[in-house]
Amino acid sequence: MISHYPEFSKLSLDHKDWFTNFVKQYDPYSDFNFVSFFSWNTDGSAEVSLLNDNLVIRLPDYLDGHPVYSLLGTNDIDESINTLLAATDKLELVPEVVVEAITAPDVYHIAEDRDNFDYIYSLYHLGEMAGGAYKKKRNKVNVFVKDHENYELVIQAKKTLDEQTIADLKALDRHWATLNSRDQGDILAERKALDRLLDNFAQFNATLVEIRVAGELKAFSINEIVDEEYAICHFEKALTVHHENIYTFLAAEVAKQLHADGCRWVNWEQDLGLEGLRRSKESYQPTRMLKKFTVKRA
Numbered sequence: 001m002i003s004h005y006p007e008f009s010k011l012s013l014d015h016k017d018w019f020t021n022f023v024k025q026y027d028p029y030s031d032f033n034f035v036s037f038f039s040w041n042t043d044g045s046a047e048v049s050l051l052n053d054n055l056v057i058r059l060p061d062y063l064d065g066h067p068v069y070s071l072l073g074t075n076d077i078d079e080s081i082n083t084l085l086a087a088t089d090k091l092e093l094v095p096e097v098v099v100e101a102i103t104a105p106d107v108y109h110i111a112e113d114r115d116n117f118d119y120i121y122s123l124y125h126l127g128e129m130a131g132g133a134y135k136k137k138r139n140k141v142n143v144f145v146k147d148h149e150n151y152e153l154v155i156q157a158k159k160t161l162d163e164q165t166i167a168d169l170k171a172l173d174r175h176w177a178t179l180n181s182r183d184q185g186d187i188l189a190e191r192k193a194l195d196r197l198l199d200n201f202a203q204f205n206a207t208l209v210e211i212r213v214a215g216e217l218k219a220f221s222i223n224e225i226v227d228e229e230y231a232i233c234h235f236e237k238a239l240t241v242h243h244e245n246i247y248t249f250l251a252a253e254v255a256k257q258l259h260a261d262g263c264r265w266v267n268w269e270q271d272l273g274l275e276g277l278r279r280s281k282e283s284y285q286p287t288r289m290l291k292k293f294t295v296k297r298a
Contacts, residue, residue: 002049003048004050008049010044011038013142013203015048016038023072024227027095029290031070031116031292032055032057033224033231035232036234036269037057037059039193039197040189041196042193053075054072054075055072055073057069059072068092070093071084071098072097072098078103081108085295091296092116092292092294093116095290095292102293107292109295109296109298111294115270116292118268118290119270119286120265121265121285122264122265122289123231123255123263123264123265123266126266127255127259127285128180134285140245140249143245143246147243151214152214152215154212155209155210155211155253156210156212157162157257159208161208165203165208166201169194170198172218172220172237175240179240193235206234208222209250209254211246211249211253219238219246220236221250221251222256228262229259230265231263233254233269236252251284268281270292
C-alpha cells in the first residue's frame, strides 16, 4: 500500500493499520503518530514512502509550511539519510533512535531540535498531583472543586461520539477561538485538524473526556491509547472565562481516566518554541522528553 522511495503515497485511512503497527516498534513520537499525521493533513499534501524498510514522511512544516522530510527506522540509516539529502537540504523531526543508528555521525551536522521535543508525563503523578512539585497545581484543582460545590459538575469519558457531542465540541472550539489571542491562521489550521479528527473519530482508538457544568460543555480533551503503556493527547480545549483553573482540573481528570484504562504515560507533544506553551508544559513536571534532531551534511 505504501510506495517505495523515491515514489510517495498520499496519506489515507488505508495506511492506518500498517502505519500504526510499524511505529509501535519505537517510542511514540508525535510526528509519527498516524492520528496526528492524518488529522493535520488538512490539505492532503502529507505523503509516506518506504526506504530500506524505514518509514519516510513528507509534510508541510507546522508553522511556515515548507516541505519537511523525516524518517523512522534503523535499517541502513547512513545510506537512507544520504539518499534523502539528495532531495532536501536537511532532515527534520528526526527521532533519537534514528540518530543513534548512524554509523558515521561525523559526516553530518546533527543538532537537537528542542522546540520539537515531545513531553512525556506519568499519568499516575498527573492524576494524583501529590508532593511538593505539584503543590500549586493541587491547590488549583482544589479551588476549582470548591468553587463548583453548588453546581452540577459532570466529568464523562466517551469512546464513541454522537452528532450532538460532535456539534458541542466544535461549538466550544469556536467559542475558545474568540477568546484566544493566537494568530488566526494558526487557530484556523488547528480547527481544521480538530474537525478532521472528530469527523473520523470512529476510526481511531480515542477517548474523549469532557467537563460539563449545569449541562454545558466547558472543557474537553481527546487522547488516543497508543499501546498498553502510552497515550497521546491530540486536542485539549477549555474555557478559562468559566474558571481560571479549569485546564489544571481537566489535566488531572484526564490522567485518572487514562491511567484507569491501563496506560502509564502520556505524550503531550511539542511546544514548537512558543514561550507560554513551554512554561505551561514544564510546570506539569514531565518525566522525560522524546528528543528530535535536524540532520544535514557537515
